[in-house]
Amino acid sequence: MSIQSTIVSQIEQIRGGAKKDLPALTDDLVLLDSGLDSLGIAVLVTRLEDVLGLDPFTESDITTPPVTLGEFIRVYENAAKPS
């Protein structure tokens, strides 16, 4: 599974518990409009660390936090690249 599809499926899982009208998960969707609040994003980051073995937010110094889903995915894709 690609990083993108892993992230999308994890968001689906976390949103699934919240049960409300939810927007489609497109690249330009603002993360905080995805149906995840900041706690949900915190949970997402923790689960992605378990699934992908990556925690780009504590392991590097990201100066501008990702705003859209696309930017969020890019942070993980960059962290996965061999340095």
Add this chain to the structure above:
Amino acid sequence: MKMQPNRPESLRSWLTSHDASRRFLWGAQAGACLGDLRHGSSLGGRRQELAGRSVLVAAHDQLAASLALIELDGVARRMVICPPDIGAGQLPSVMAKSGVDAVVTDHEFGGDLLSVSATPAITQCVDQESEHLPTEWVLLSSGTSGAPKMILHNLASLTAPIDLSKNQSTDIIWGTFYDIRRYGGMQIFLRALLGTGSMILSSAGEPVADHLVRLSRHGVTHLTGTPSHWRRALMSPQAHAIAPRYVRLSGEIPDQAILNSLQAAYPDAAIGHAFASTEAGVAFEVNDDLAGFPAEFLGVRGDVEMKIENDTLHIRSNRIAKRYLDGEHGVLADGQGFVDTGDVVELREGRYYFLGRKNGVINVGGMKVYPEEVEAVINRHPAVRMSMVRSRKNFITGALVCADVVLKEGSEAPDLNNEVLEICRQNLPPHKVPATIRCVAALEVAAAGKLVRPRA
């Protein structure tokens, strides 16, 4: 008013003034008849050498230590009671702080203090009687870090919770998963000695199944331990070898799931849980098969007064310890004599429930989560035997709640994660729902019978 039976002046005088010829303490290897103490000793006739001294009771063998405690109470000025797992590195400071000038031990101890051999057998010998001393009992309680807390009790404070009009049936066989050198085990030891029955001691390092077989062989009727002890026991096929009449939990918060499991495993047993700590002593017992305790327990009930301050249970009674022996652990009780137990409670429909330890709180984005309250919800899943909730660092909320779960023996739950999450979502606000759930084979239980929690 109810007549109070006489209270014991010392353990040995109590035992020798009652018929103890058919009463026993059984260790893992050997047993001893309490009646033999009338004309015998486990200290080889050297008890008088220890009169008036501050004695470190440092036997590995629990039976040897038990007999030494009985013999030295009323004789020594102070007994410093080492649990079996105390680190050798901690002993010198414990001994210095408690002014130890003699050692009772069953192994090579070193040093040039007066040393007397503790044995798990009572041999006939003549020992002079000495003047009665009100012996100080020093219990060591594993602190959260570093040096153990040294907590000063005496026979009166330790036995104050024991109703001498109860449990006087000669067929009572006490057992405990605790070591008797810890407060929870000590309570059972003293109940056994002040009653008319016998007792089966635990043994450090003994597999649970072997312990249960021993309990069964001696016909245990009254058995006690922490919820973790009990969960571990119920995981053993030998749990069905015993049929106790009385099952008691203390030392950790009992949730409804473990009370129900015990009820199912031992349908004929009365099941009770007690709230106690080494510092505060036994505060109350709950015998209605429900977790938590009724709100009317607050205020003054008999010898015990309880109040809630800052959501935390405070206790004042004749069972609380006198003081810490050293100053580094602060003051044991406040100016009014109340001990802050550090246990946070919440009132729901006329009943108080324990949420967890004040110092174990996990801070999720500024909101408090007590691991124990989440565990109590997770443990409602029928396939879950026990769980531990821990903190995990998170760059957004500072920390998140994560759970490790042990399944019941033979249980299968292919969709466990989602099922447990669903129970949590239905019963807890979102910040208390675990971010991740991990199935593990076992959780570590410390020598004191409590779950080993990682320090946040």
